Amino acid sequence: xxxxxxxxxxxxSLVEALVIVALIVSVAYAATGSWHIGFAVExxxxxxxxxxxxxxxxxxxxxxxxxxxxAGELSGYASFNNYGNVIIYRPNGLTSATPIxxxxxxxxxxxxxxxDGRPAPHAGYITKGDNNSGYDQPMLGVxxxxxxxxxxxxxxxxxxxGYPSLILKKGF
Numbered sequence: 167x168x169x170x171x172x173x174x175x176x177x178x179s180l181v182e183a184l185v186i187v188a189l190i191v192s193v194a195y196a197a198t199g200s201w202h203i204g205f206a207v208e209x210x211x212x213x214x215x216x217x218x219x220x221x222x223x224x225x226x227x228x229x230x231x232x233x234x235x236x237a238g239e240l241s242g243y244a245s246f247n248n249y250g251n252v253i254i255y256r257p258n259g260l261t262s263a264t265p266i267x268x269x270x271x272x273x274x275x276x277x278x279x280x281x282d283g284r285p286a287p288h289a290g291y292i293t294k295g296d297n298n299s300g301y302d303q304p305m306l307g308v309x310x311x312x313x314x315x316x317x318x319x320x321x322x323x324x325x326x327x328g329y330p331s332l333i334l335k336k337g338f
Contacts, residue, residue, distance in 0.1 A: 203223060204221045204222060204223045204327075205267060205318070205320075206222075206329070206331040206332050207220040207221075207222060207267060208264070209295075211268065211297050212246075212252070213296065214247075214296075214297070215246040215296050216246060216296075216320075218332075219325070219326050219329040220327070220328050221324040221327035222321075222328070223324065224254060224319060224320055224321055225321050226318060226319075227253070227316045227318065227319055230251075230319050232270055232316065232319060234250045234270045234272045234273055234291065235248065235269055237250065238251075246296075248269060248296055250270055251269070251320070252268065252270075252319070252320035253267075253269070253291065253316050253319055253320070254267050254316070254317045255291075255293070256315050256317060257308040259315045266293070268294055268296075268298075268302055269296060270293055271291070271292045271294050271301065272291070273289070274290065276289050280310065281300070281301040281304055282303065286310050289310065289312070290309065290312045290315075291310060291313075293308075293311055
């Protein structure tokens with residue numbers, strides 16, 4: 167009889183825990199519009215506005231308007247201490263690639279000159295890390311970022327909370 171009660175109590179606790187997790191995930195999805203609720207910063211390319219180990223809470227791109235640095239300068243819109251939005255994107259649309267967290271600097275149309283002077287192969291965002299000397303497109307060899315390659319838009323920085331993810335991913 168004692169074992170049955172222990173198993174029954176354990177089952178109840180497990181169900182309660184699953185309901186709580188499902189509730190948290192559902193609320194996070196409802197708030198952000200994305201199953202990706204946060205990303206850990208892996209490099210210093212966004213310093214001083216984002217640090218390695220920060221957790222960046224995000225919003226789905228379809229739930230917000232992406233403002234470039236160029237447009238933000240004109241309108242006065244800033245995020246993370248600089249003009250425009252910080253986006254999280256898959257370089258060249260590759261789902262196997264680690265997403266990059268950089269600022270959308272300006273938009274180019276197909277055929278317009280990119281930062282290195284070459285014509286853009288398609289329309290998209292030209293991006294740059296706040297701490298980088300050059301744009302991603304010539305520096306990292308990525309194409310202009312198509313809107314469908316944008317995974318999320320950065321909204322909130324939580325210092326240090328990204329370290330557990332980095333430890334699990336890279337074994338810091």
